[in-house]
Amino acid sequence: MIRDAARMQALLADLRQFVLNTCIPLEADIDRNDVIPEPVVDAMRQLGLFGHSIPEAYGGAGLTSEELTLVNIEVSQAATVFRARFGGNTGIASESLVVDGTEAQKTRYLPRLASGELTGCFALTEPEAGSDATSLLTSARRDGDHYVLNGSKCFITNAPVADLFTVFARTDSDTPGAHGISAFLVERGTPGISTGEPERKMGQHGSPVGDVYLQDCRVSATAIVGGQPGVGFKTAMKALNKQRINLAGLCIGPAIRLVDEMVRYASQRRQFGKPIADYQLVQQMIADSNTDIHAARALVLETARRRDNGEDVTMEASMCKLFASEMCGRVADRAVQIFGGSGYMARTVAERFYRDVRLFRLYEGTTQIHQLNIAKRTMQAREGVLGQVG
Structure with missing residues (x-):
């Protein structure tokens, strides 16, 4: 659910400028030095990035699931470490408080998490x-x-x-x-x-x-x-259920960036007298990657809207996380393939993103755990339908 389309577009435009002008130019240095400069973290605070999903009553932006998905897709087109720095506050580290905290706990901590005063x-x-x-x-x-x-x-x-x-x-x-x-x-x-x-x-x-x-x-x-x-485990599962939709959005952004990088490189790199973009097998990898992105985005946005409508999307959240993380891994692998030998070198975005996105298939539930969860819920649902028919 998007509450105010014009306001949302303005937010995404601001984020796009932050990603392009501040984050992307620093990617290689941060990968090499293993630290985000503190002025960049301060800029994140000024932009309100730490409080996107925290309710407005506690100093956050109170974004809906659909709005947060669009934000995650945008910010993750830069190296994923940028979002990871503020992502806990606007996701898994605050959600337990948002869904189950007492009023005293919310009042004490959520405004400070939203401002970035606390990590x-x-x-x-x-x-x-x-x-x-x-x-x-x-x-x-x-x-x-x-x-x-x-x-x-x-x-x-x-x-x-x-x-x-x-x-x-x-x-x-x-x-x-x-x-x-x-x-x-x-x-x-x-x-x-x-x-x-x-x-x-x-x-x-x-x-x-x-x-x-x-x-x-x-x-x-x-x-x-x-x-x-x-009841702490129930609290954890509530937080993780939302985070799996968030993470699925975070898998789409890197894939979009990698397709852009594939097209740029393939258009410039020449072999046998012409750009490798002219070769159909290279075009196939680009086409498959772009199709994967569109499929993942459609699935995640639909699930986010259903969550905003109050529906139980536990199984669908698992599907989002499973499909989007595996999709991102496929796209990253194709990017290295298109870059060829350069894609194996640490100086390229293909190599960096290939390493970065590998984690997506592990945390917030491994691919295999989500497959088990989806299968279990699918069989339970079918058994229920068959039972009614019988």
């Missing part, structure tokens, strides 16, 4: 709890009006620079699986919480990822998101 992160994954997030071992022991947290998290985006951690821990050790998991809001500086050094990664250089350590970290019982223990 948030979503601390769910553990060494033994990745796709099976319900097997997490981080514990939260009740002690009077407080909880004492112990455990560790890994692969947490923005952990090294985060100010606010949404930490998932087991408050009921006698209850296995999803039940008994609670979400806690833990501020940096709280005794007992610390973060490790940023990981060295295949791609997305400039987006810090690291471990979170909790050692007798004592927090008030009021730090539980929503104030109710034992």
Whole structure:
């Protein structure tokens, strides 16, 4: 749902200028130095990028799912690290608060997340709890009006620079699986919480990822998101359901950029006396890539609109994430192929994006996990229909 078409077009135009004039010229340097310059982060704050999905009542823009999809497609046409820097605040790191936080929690944190004063992160994954997030071992022991947290998290985006951690821990050790998991809001500086050094990664250089350590970290019982223990996993799934649509949009932007780069390179690169763009097998890769982009965009925008209408799009969100992330990987591979030997060199956008987008098929649920989820829901739906017929 787009609430104001003219206002939306103006926002997208501003973002396009920021991407073209500020972000793209810095891509190679950031990939090499593994850090986004602080003046760029300040510019993101000034543009309001940290608060896109946070409700207007708390200082954000309150974008709808469709509006946020269009924004994500636009900003991700630059290297994905730019969006990753503010994306937690406008996505997974704030959504738990938006959907389930108490009024006091929202008032305390959402305006500061929206302004970019605070950087948030979503601390769910553990060494033994990745796709099976319900097997997490981080514990939260009740002690009077407080909880004492112990455990560790890994692969947490923005952990090294985060100010606010949404930490998932087991408050009921006698209850296995999803039940008994609670979400806690833990501020940096709280005794007992610390973060490790940023990981060295295949791609997305400039987006810090690291471990979170909790050692007798004592927090008030009021730090539980929503104030109710034992429902943290439901909160996580609500946040992830929206984030999967966001991430699908973030897969479309790089593919658009890569097709532009393919066309530009193929038009300039000459072999056997003519541009390689004249060869039909090169044209096929460009045509397949552009078709993939249009299919992904149509699927994601339709799902976003349905979510805005209040429909349950759990399965469709999985479809978006599955299809768009795999699509982006295919396009990136074709880009390297069209660039040829140059596409394997670190000086080209094809090589950088090939590394950057590989992560899309892993986080927010691997391709294989989404395939299982989609199959399960499809079979359940068919069984229901057959049962009614019988």
